[in-house]
Amino acid sequence: MRDARGHDGHEALDRGVAHAFWVRAPGHGEIRPVGLPEPGPGEVVVRTVRSGISRGTETLVFRGGVPAAERARMRAPFQEGDFPGPVKYGYLNVGEVEDGPPELCGRTVFCLYPHQTSYVVPAAAVSVVPEGVPPARAVLAGTIETAVNALWDACPLVGDRVAVVGAGMVGCCVARLLRRFPAVRVTLVDVDKGRADVADALGVDFALPEDAAGGRDLVVHTSATSAGLQRSLELLAPEGTVVDLSWYGDTEVRLSLGGAFHAGRLGIRSSQVGTVSPARAARRTAADRLALALDLLRDPAFDALLTGESRFDELPEVLAGLAAGNLPALCHTITYEEDH
The missing domain is CATH 3.90.180.10 (Medium-chain alcohol dehydrogenases, catalytic domain)
Incomplete structure (x- = not known):
């Protein structure tokens, strides 16, 4: 004490x-x-x-x-x-x-x-x-800062088709920021159909995991579950990447990496807010990142x-x-x- x-x-x-x-x-x-x-x-x-x-x-x-x-x-x-x-x-x-x-x-x-x-x-x-x-x-602000760092890691492009799997605080913040990218179509994916109203308020689409469309250029995963990460991989187009923001703690994560994982050359990349993304670390400080989050x-x-x-x-x-x-x-x- x-x-x-x-x-x-x-x-x-x-x-x-x-x-x-x-x-x-x-x-x-x-x-x-x-x-x-x-x-x-x-x-x-x-x-x-x-x-x-x-x-x-x-x-x-x-x-x-x-x-x-x-x-x-x-x-x-x-x-x-x-x-x-x-x-x-x-x-x-x-x-x-x-x-x-x-x-x-x-x-x-x-x-x-x-x-x-x-x-x-x-x-x-x-x-x-x-x-x-x-x-x-x-x-x-701290959650938006996490989302900013994740998007610096993910590097979405104009016109991308993106799914955000997990409609918690971080997932919702990522989805709203992605909504502001030109011609990017964003779908928020969650097991709770009640999150459809939140997705609507954020200006993005919503889908239950079983209804989400595949062929995504990028998937951001935030559900902190094995099922969510597995579904994220399934939603990717060939050569696509899952950027995983989830913190699993002491929970074991199980994935099936057969099927399209190798044939499609799919990727999983972690993102963590503890350090500024390497994509911006040479030009932005943590204070710059937080100031940006507050402005957003x-x-x-x-x-x-x-x-x-x-x-x-x-x-x-x-x-x-x-x-x-x-x-x-x-x-x-x-x-x-x-x-x-």
């Missing part, structure tokens, strides 16, 4: 106590008090307004499904504790700067910070949310991904419900009250 010091060891002074969500042990979450340090030079104090739950990754963390060999790579920028727990984990946080450099004070910012009522971080760790992007939508969130179509909200004090029950599959949601956001 965090003591009365901040992330960099400063003594907590008169800032008082904030509150943070921790996974105490797999399947069990709780709200804990944390001491806030006084900000040092070049640091900001942020009061959280909204945070978002990255459903796939955070429910996997909540269940204790991070493999031992991947625990170092899976660490979030401001994570405390270690997997499987106790651990403070999360990275979709939007807040207001209450103290820091004059050019940031009073600004709404995005930060890759866990679910916590207020916090102190280096000023370089926050990105200003553009005018016209409401805080609830801004929590999607001026598009109000992304509001279709905001499918629920709960109070901060309800977060332990909310994550348990999401992990158990009892709470259907794309992006579930968390609201913060002034008195926390």
Whole structure:
């Protein structure tokens, strides 16, 4: 449990106590008090307004499904504790700067910070949310950043026929961005026929896996299931590639690579947001990529991904419900009250 010091060891002074969500042990979450340090030079104090739950990754963390060999790579920028727990984990946080450099004070910012009522971080760790992007939508910045990186990896071309298999947060963000490419036809594929309404709001086609048309130039896979990855391969045209964004954790993936896999010279390529895509790494930084993601969130179509909200004090029950599959949601956001 965090003591009365901040992330960099400063003594907590008169800032008082904030509150943070921790996974105490797999399947069990709780709200804990944390001491806030006084900000040092070049640091900001942020009061959280909204945070978002990255459903796939955070429910996997909540269940204790991070493999031992991947625990170092899976660490979030401001994570405390270690997997499987106790651990403070999360990275979709939007807040207001209450103290820091004059050019940031009073600004709404995005930060890759866990679910916590207020916090102190280096000023370089926050990105200003553009005018016209409401805080609830801004929590999607980290997910849009993942989608941007994936499209840098995938390199879609004008007129491509593309399927996105898996209509979760990441898949929906990828589909909407692809919709803006000239003459690209995008089909969102999911086992849940209720996602057809989301696809319509995003301006793309929808199909159940068994009804999806093949011959795709590119397939982006985000379902985190063996069945979804298998179907992605089946949808490809010869010489096509599946770009896989799924994080499987400790789940074994099984594929049948007979049939057209070799004859069609099909490919599977991973994409991961932890590093900037090699296609742009020489010319773009991670900060550039995040700034682009925030600018892309001026598009109000992304509001279709905001499918629920709960109070901060309800977060332990909310994550348990999401992990158990009892709470259907794309992006579930968390609201913060002034008195926390």
